[in-house]
Amino acid sequence: MTSFAIRPEDLHDTLTTLLGDRAHTISVALGEVTVHVGPAQYLDVMTCLRDAPGCQFEQLIDLAGVDYSAYREVGTDGPRFGVTVHLLSVSLNQRVRVKVLCPDDDLPLVDSVNALWNSANWYEREAFDLYGIVFEGHNDLRRILTDYGFIGHPFRKDFPLSGHVEMRYDAERQRVIYEPVSIEPREITPRIIREDNYGGLN
Template structure:
C-alpha cells in the first residue's frame, strides 16, 4: 500500500458512515455501501477536498445467482487531484431499486441504462431508463447467468410480409451426442490389410 493510498484510507475511515465498509485490493480502495447511504457516500467522494473523485469512469454489474442479493453494482471513480481510483460496490436483488446518481454525475444515465439492459436492475430517479444495447422488444437481460445462450426469440426480416418477425427459438438439431474418443482409439472395424499385422508379428518372433 502506497503512502497516498494509506493517507486516503485513513481519511475515509474517519468520515464515511457505519453502513459502509472499506478494504484495499491491489493498492485501490474499495468501499461496500448500503443503498440507503449510496448517494451521500458518492457526494462526499466527489466534493470532499481530500478526495475529489469527480470523474465517473464506469458503472457495471456482476451476477451471483446463488446469493439472495444476486447483483453487485460497481461504480468506478477517478480523482486527478490525488491520482487515485476508487470503487464503490452495492449489492441488490431483482426487486429492490438502486438510487440513481444522475443528479451527481449526469453521464451515469448511460451507464445505468446499460446495467438495466443487461442485468435488469432498476435505478430509481433515472427518468430515461430505456434499453441501450439490445434491440427493441428484446426479452430478458442477457448478462444474467440464468439467461439461455439461445435467447428466447429469433428475429428475422420477412420478405413477403415486409416486416420484422419474432419467433420462438428453433434449433435445427436439439440434441447432439459428442464423441471425444480419438478416431483411432474408437475404431473397431478391421481395415483391409490389418489382418497381415498379426502374421508379420509372428514371423518376427520366429526369426
C-alpha cells in the same frame, strides 16, 4: 493538480474518517481501495466522494451491474444483484471502487448517480437493459443495447445462451418478425488435426 498518486492506505484512512458508519467496509487489496455501502447510504456516500476535501472524485469512469447468483455455489450467500462503480479524482490522482447490493432480488433497485456524474447515464441504462437493475431517479431509463421488444435481461446468469426469440426479415410481410428460437442444442467437438509435418514442425 497533484502530480503524485495518493497511497491507497492514506485514502483508506481518509475515507474511514469521512464516511464513518455510512460504509459497511473499506478495504485495500492489490493497491486498490474498495468501499462497500448499503443501498440506503449509497447516494449520500457518492455525493460525499464527489464533493468532500480529500476525495474530489470528479469523474465516474465505469459503472456495471453484477449477478452474484453463482456465488452461492461457493458458499457465499446474500443479495443476487449489485452495482460496482469506479471513480477517479484527476485533481488528487486517486481512484476508488464503490460496491452496493440491491436489497430485493425480484426488483433490484438502487439510486441513480446520473445527477452527480452525467457519464453514469449510459452505464446505468446498460445495467438496466442487461441485468434488469432499476436506477431510481434516472430521468431516461430505457434499454440501450437490446431491441424494443426484447424479453428478459441477457447478462443474468439464468438467461439461456440461445435466448428466447429470434428475429428475421420476412419477404412476404416485408417487415422484421419475431419467432421462438429454432436452434437445436448441440455439442460441438473440435476437430483435431494430426497431419504429419503440420505447420512446418517435425
